[in-house]
Amino acid sequence: MVFYYSPNVLSWSMSKEHFYLSGKGSFLTYTGKLYEGDWYKGFRHGYGTLSHRLDNGKLSIDYRGNWVRGKPEGIGWRYYANGDVYFGFWKSGKKEGYGKLWYSDGTFYVGYWSKDQKCGLGMFIQVNGNRYEGNWEDNLKHGLGRFYHMNTGQLQEGCWVRDLCVTSKMVDIIIRQCCDQPTEYPIPEEQLRNSVNILEESDFWVRQKSGSIDNKLKYCLDQMF
Structure with missing residues (x-):
């Protein structure tokens, strides 16, 4: 139920025994919701602002x-x-498509x-700077x-499933020495035998999108941000 509207170039039209608002104007409901902007056949349609009334008015x-x-x-x-x-x-x-959310x-x-x-490509930054x-x-x-x-100066690249990293590689990043809690020593060389073959034979890894993490994913992310 509406108890007040302020017409700027707002007009009423009637179709099939119903009244419709069209044009530009303000609409204030008894619950304190205020819409200011464009209307078309009784709908908020175009550009507009929706506000609500606080306890202090x-x-x-x-x-x-x-x-x-x-x-x-x-x-x-x-x-x-x-x-x-x-x-x-x-x-x-x-929310649908590209957007930014400040929490x-x-x-x-x-x-x-x-x-x-x-859903899709995105970057999430934590309070401590980890991302x-x-x-x-x-x-x-x-x-x-x-x-x-x-915080430690390391980069982890790999595959995640439902928020859990199931396989990855870790490397030191260039600014490791400037981090809050840098690793004491560089990450040692990988010692697992036939690690490349194990990764290539992983059914999970094979099912992932093709392409290099370092190249294709990096290019997409850098272009987006």
């Missing part, structure tokens, strides 16, 4: 950006009640989404990726 923005038939779609900003902030693409009211706890994700879930770059599925690290242990 002031308004706080929930979303600003593009709308399609009443739901965020296209590019927009979303401000969550817990302090998280998202900027990127939307579809039918859910209230100080972590950060940039990459691709599908139906509000991290994962690689493939995601259902909000979890899944597939080829690399994890920078910035």
